Amino acid sequence: MHEKSIELLNKAVADELAAVHQYMYFHFHCDDQGYDLLAGLFKRTAIEEMVHVERLAERILFLKGEIEMKVADDVKKIHDVKEMLQLAVKMEEGSARDYNNWANECSKNADSVSKKLFEDLVMDEERHFDQYDTEVDNLDKFGEKYLALQSIERSKSLSTGGGVA
16 A cells, blocks of 8 residues: 555665765765864764664554665765765755655655655755755855865864864
8 A cells, every 4th residue: 555655765765875875975084184064064964864764764664664775876985075065965955856756746645644754854855955055155155265264173172182073
């Protein structure tokens, strides 16, 4: 009865797992480059995406489906911060669009709970989109100075004995 919902929920699991991997990769590289604030943003988003996987998996199990732990995409090996942020914007925009469509599909199949889950995810993805889009705008406005300010945060922490984040 809920085969279509289970299929869409598993597509979302794959999308979210890909986001977790990509954002953790970006977190590691931003951290390595000394951009603590951006590293933290990527890490927090990855953790939120893990929570999404959990919510999706719980719904799949409730519907008596099998959770497919497949990742939608391979990690893109990007080291340039602006390119990282641009990819994040694209990923979040795509997820919001897909989840909107999938919410409508679940509604057509009389699955209002999965519909609401997708609608809730859209709100999170749009917030992530806005955060990354703001960072892209900041880089466009302030250029390399913006990244230099990010690295000052680490220097402040190290000089006060706070260690590396």
